Amino acid sequence: MKQVTLADTQAIAIGAGVLGTGGGGSTYLNRLRLENELRRQGGAVPIIQADDVPDDALVCAVGGMGAPTVSNEKLQAGHEIMTAVRALEDHLRRKIYAIVIGEIGGGNALGPMVAALQLGLPVVDGDGMGRAFPELQMDTFMIYGVAPAPFILADAHDNVAIFTRIGSAKQAEEFARSLTIEMGGSAALVMPVMTGAELKTTVIRDTVSLAKRIGETVLECRARSIEPAETIAALCQGKVLFSGKIIDVERRTVAGFARGRLKISAFHNFECQLEIDFQNENLIARENGKVRCAVPDLITLVTLDDGEPIGTESLRYGLRVAVLALPAPKELKTPEALAVVGPRAFGYDVDFCPLPGDLL
């Protein structure tokens, strides 16, 4: 994959939605923003491999921080990430070589491409999560040793804060969350800043390509009038966990997150129910009380008929859905990673169990 053009945006948006596990922000809004920017510039987003980045060059991961329930209604000014990257360059007196996608899930796959076009920079094919996660310490960059400082927050009113010293990535999450709330519930985040050498040892590779491939698969199924869930599952070496109708959604925007729980009942057996807890992203799925899938493995809802991924901000009673369980990338299943993104890191008293047949 060498570039992203207007012909690719729909597929990438669908694939990022599937990888978003309900979070990462709306792909709809950021897809519109990306298409506008591509039309305005008449070009394409250059995509490079992590190995193309010189060891001593500087790159930075970028994305949007906040609750998807908020960022769906409080629209971006559109230049927040660019402003934040420019502030980083001014602070360091160094140029950034390429933009890295902080999380490939949801709208956060697309927002960095808009910023890259504005900045005239390429985007690395890869990210730090292989999905979306609710908190910012949960990326492979910082799990595997990249320093959390400096990091930058910028809002739609051009307010910019650079955190130049910070005790830990978890501490960064706490400060950034509190400031994001004060910034109105959504903000642009530049974090972490790293060298090419650091990028190469910590990035989850080829996830932009993966998102595109998932989306293309869904589009093919639609063209052939096939329900896409099984095909997506097969492509990602996962499975369809459940099919049914959403019968209950409980959701609050609290402490800067969209938190809640949903219930799905099977079509032909109302007693058979799947319950999913989410915090921006879907975290754990239980069938009649028994854990069927848990973070970091991916739990994604797609509409049954056309495989459109459903963000946690868009859940509602009556939707007919398939629930996908996809194995997380191997980088998220090491002991170091599970300490940060495993079920216990989210307060669930269960150990992580790989999905049956997980080969990743």
Place this chain on the structure above:
Amino acid sequence: MKQVTLADTQAIAIGAGVLGTGGGGSTYLNRLRLENELRRQGGAVPIIQADDVPDDALVCAVGGMGAPTVSNEKLQAGHEIMTAVRALEDHLRRKIYAIVIGEIGGGNALGPMVAALQLGLPVVDGDGMGRAFPELQMDTFMIYGVAPAPFILADAHDNVAIFTRIGSAKQAEEFARSLTIEMGGSAALVMPVMTGAELKTTVIRDTVSLAKRIGETVLECRARSIEPAETIAALCQGKVLFSGKIIDVERRTVAGFARGRLKISAFHNFECQLEIDFQNENLIARENGKVRCAVPDLITLVTLDDGEPIGTESLRYGLRVAVLALPAPKELKTPEALAVVGPRAFGYDVDFCPLPGDLL
């Protein structure tokens, strides 16, 4: 005044307490810190006049942010302000010429002197409030046009945030307050950064000298066993508003502030009561419902017998006190200033009325 030595700390602490109008943080803790630092360095804090600062040199105002109820219990690490000033110098690639006291009231008069000793810098004889105020947009620097960015917050764990772009001083207050709360309720603040030229047109001059003179007056009264309230009032062209016993204190630490209300009843007429509202600092005094004194004029409680100023965090039932009403410096009583620090800026539906006989 050329310097501050160990012989001056007690007087300055008392004077800063009087000017603190109940806020600005404990003078006790910062006086101990200043005396320790003076003993360790065996020297003195050099004091310079604002007019000694070259027009193109950079200075910065510094202080502690947070609720005095918190900073009395959550002790400082001791180097927060120094860390923040060093971060500013690193960010700007420029040296700071002198330290400016953000607010002369309370412990915030003394903390900057500790930092100046650590940094090897002089302190300007003056400040931006002539008293203490609860919010950071309330200084003459920013009221009279100094930009609020960059500003810096640092905490006891060496976490540092530099706000490089900010819409307004009020917006800065909101971001800084929220981050201060996340930092545990107290933090070091460097704000604003200004040139010598800006300093000279916005600073309230000679307030370190004034604090020292007030304190010396109190100490003389104590030596001669005279109740000091009338003497302080005369020195500051104010008056003793009330004498009596504190009969009620209502105080909560909320939204990062120590907020509340106290009641004092006259010694020989219980029906005659003075009620004071505070938000870190004393804001408005009403005698039987009638406003007797309001911000920006200074309302300070001192113990009746020895003139020791009482912080709002130390108010308690039974204290025998005199209430001083002292006219604010003229820089706080212009229309521009009253829009930011007058009674209406604090939500009181009254116009500011100068104290009877106010010549300032």
